[in-house]
Amino acid sequence: MFDNLSDKLDKAFHILKGHGKITEVNVAETLKEVRRALLDADVNFKIAKDFTTRVKEKALGQDVLTTLQPGQLLVKLVKDELTELMGGDVAGVNLSGNPTVILMSGLQGSGKTTFSGKLANYLLNKKNKKPLLVACDIYRPAAIQQLYVVGDSIGVEVYSEPENKNPVEIAQNAIKHAKENGFNVVIVDTAGRLAVDTEMMDEISRVHKAIQPQETLFVVDAMTGQDAVNTAKAFNDILNFDGVILTKLDGDTRGGAALSIKSVVNKPIKFVGTGEKMEAIDVFYPIRMAERILGMGDVVSLVERAQEQFDEEEARKIQKKIAKNEFGFDDFLTQIQQVKKMGNMKDLVGMIPGASKAMKDVEIEDDAFKHIEAIIHSMTPAERSKPSLIDVKRKARISKGSGTKIEQVNQLMKQFEQMSKMMKMMQGPGGKNLMKMMGG
Numbered sequence: 001m002f003d004n005l006s007d008k009l010d011k012a013f014h015i016l017k018g019h020g021k022i023t024e025v026n027v028a029e030t031l032k033e034v035r036r037a038l039l040d041a042d043v044n045f046k047i048a049k050d051f052t053t054r055v056k057e058k059a060l061g062q063d064v065l066t067t068l069q070p071g072q073l074l075v076k077l078v079k080d081e082l083t084e085l086m087g088g089d090v091a092g093v094n095l096s097g098n099p100t101v102i103l104m105s106g107l108q109g110s111g112k113t114t115f116s117g118k119l120a121n122y123l124l125n126k127k128n129k130k131p132l133l134v135a136c137d138i139y140r141p142a143a144i145q146q147l148y149v150v151g152d153s154i155g156v157e158v159y160s161e162p163e164n165k166n167p168v169e170i171a172q173n174a175i176k177h178a179k180e181n182g183f184n185v186v187i188v189d190t191a192g193r194l195a196v197d198t199e200m201m202d203e204i205s206r207v208h209k210a211i212q213p214q215e216t217l218f219v220v221d222a223m224t225g226q227d228a229v230n231t232a233k234a235f236n237d238i239l240n241f242d243g244v245i246l247t248k249l250d251g252d253t254r255g256g257a258a259l260s261i262k263s264v265v266n267k268p269i270k271f272v273g274t275g276e277k278m279e280a281i282d283v284f285y286p287i288r289m290a291e292r293i294l295g296m297g298d299v300v301s302l303v304e305r306a307q308e309q310f311d312e313e314e315a316r317k318i319q320k321k322i323a324k325n326e327f328g329f330d331d332f333l334t335q336i337q338q339v340k341k342m343g344n345m346k347d348l349v350g351m352i353p354g355a356s357k358a359m360k361d362v363e364i365e366d367d368a369f370k371h372i373e374a375i376i377h378s379m380t381p382a383e384r385s386k387p388s389l390i391d392v393k394r395k396a397r398i399s400k401g402s403g404t405k406i407e408q409v410n411q412l413m414k415q416f417e418q419m420s421k422m423m424k425m426m427q428g429p430g431g432k433n434l435m436k437m438m439g440g
């Protein structure tokens with residue numbers, strides 16, 4: 001996510017390193033590089049210029065030249081400014097109204113239908129809501145079908161009227177259906193076009209007026225950079241929407257959209273989409289994003305995700321097994337599955353401070369545990385619960401069965417051994433507290 005921008009900003013700050021004394025000249029030079037990095041990330045020229053002007057003013061106001069660690073202060077000022085640029089505070093969804101009506105707008109292909117599903121899934125599981133999805137695209141039967149597939153996958157009902165060619169009526173009928181059947185959130189997915197046109201705008205504006213949604217969300221593909229900003233402006237002029245959803249942030253986006261949209265339409269980014277799966281939705285926290293861009297990681301999100309996946313019962317079982325010396329490969333597999341639920345590896349590495357930079361040239365597979373899982377699956381149940389059984393002959397069989405190299409099997413055995421040792425140590429005197437700290 002935003003690797004290029006992170007890289008360039010890091011290089012900009014390097015100018016200050018190695019200089020015994022910081023001068024106004026090299027601060028200016030650093031900020032020039034910061035500006036260039038922003039422009040390369042497809043941030044609008046004026047926004048980038050104002051950005052560095054503000055940082056410079058603050059830096060001079062705070063005597064950046066005489067502080068002990070001027071480099072760090074400058075990084076902090078840039079972080080604050082990035083946070084501000086992306087919206088400052090976190091903005092939640094307005095869930096007032098019964099039912100709450102949420103209207104989705106945006107171009108075709110922006111990820112509207114996918115996001116409608118993600119939002120329904122989020123509200124169902126995290127906010128205890130009973131959502132209804134509504135298909136209002138009267139032009140593409142495939143779009144209605146797609147919403148059904150999405151709804152099915154998350155167990156959320158979909159409302160549609162395939163014969164009705166009036167989206168206003170469909171939306172109104174859907175709200176009526178929701179009221180009669182106890183749904184407390186109605187998510188209306190609308191038809192998008194490939195580009196902004198008056199017909200589409202007329203249609204969505206009619207639907208908007210008729211159903212008076214509590215939340216009108218504009219969905220945009222982050223990969224489209226400045227175009228995203230222009231489209232946002234066009235939709236905002238008509239709908240005066242409440243928030244922006246940036247999708248496809250998992251891709252190789254330069255970051256321009258995330259950094260510019262707030263300044264142009266003055267509406268917050270509320271969520272981001274980070275993948276095609278229904279779980280790939282994140283509340284947007286400007287400060288956490290700024291920290292990630294500056295390579296400071298995002299430990300808060302990492303811990304939150306770990307907590308979400310943390311299963312207390314499972315942890316207790318594992319702890320007992322360690323105490324009894326019974327921790328085996330099946331337990332190891334369970335642990336891996338828990339980590340996997342937290343998200344894809346690239347994303348997780350990006351949340352660890354400094355890790356993105358350190359691992360910049362390392363190819364991280366999306367499924368980094370593939371080989372480990374294959375190896376464990378090739379073991380017999382007896383081998384899994386008693387790893388000491390695994391001798392050279394068995395190793396060769398496991399390697400063959402799992403399609404991995406013998407070195408990979410050896411490596412896993414070694415890692416497992418080290419991990420078991422460490423776990424035993426944590427059980428010993430002094431270790432108990434550490435386990436407690438980790439939630440055990």
Ligand code: GDP
Pocket residue numbers: 106107108109110111112113114115146192247248249250251272273274275276280
């Ligand atoms: P719509 O036409 O606006 O309803 O867009 P869709 O929901 O059909 O999405 C268009 C394509 O983008 C589909 O292939 C989705 O799977 C994909 N997509 C949507 N959101 C994301 C995301 O956050 N990340 C990635 N990688 N793909 C996404």
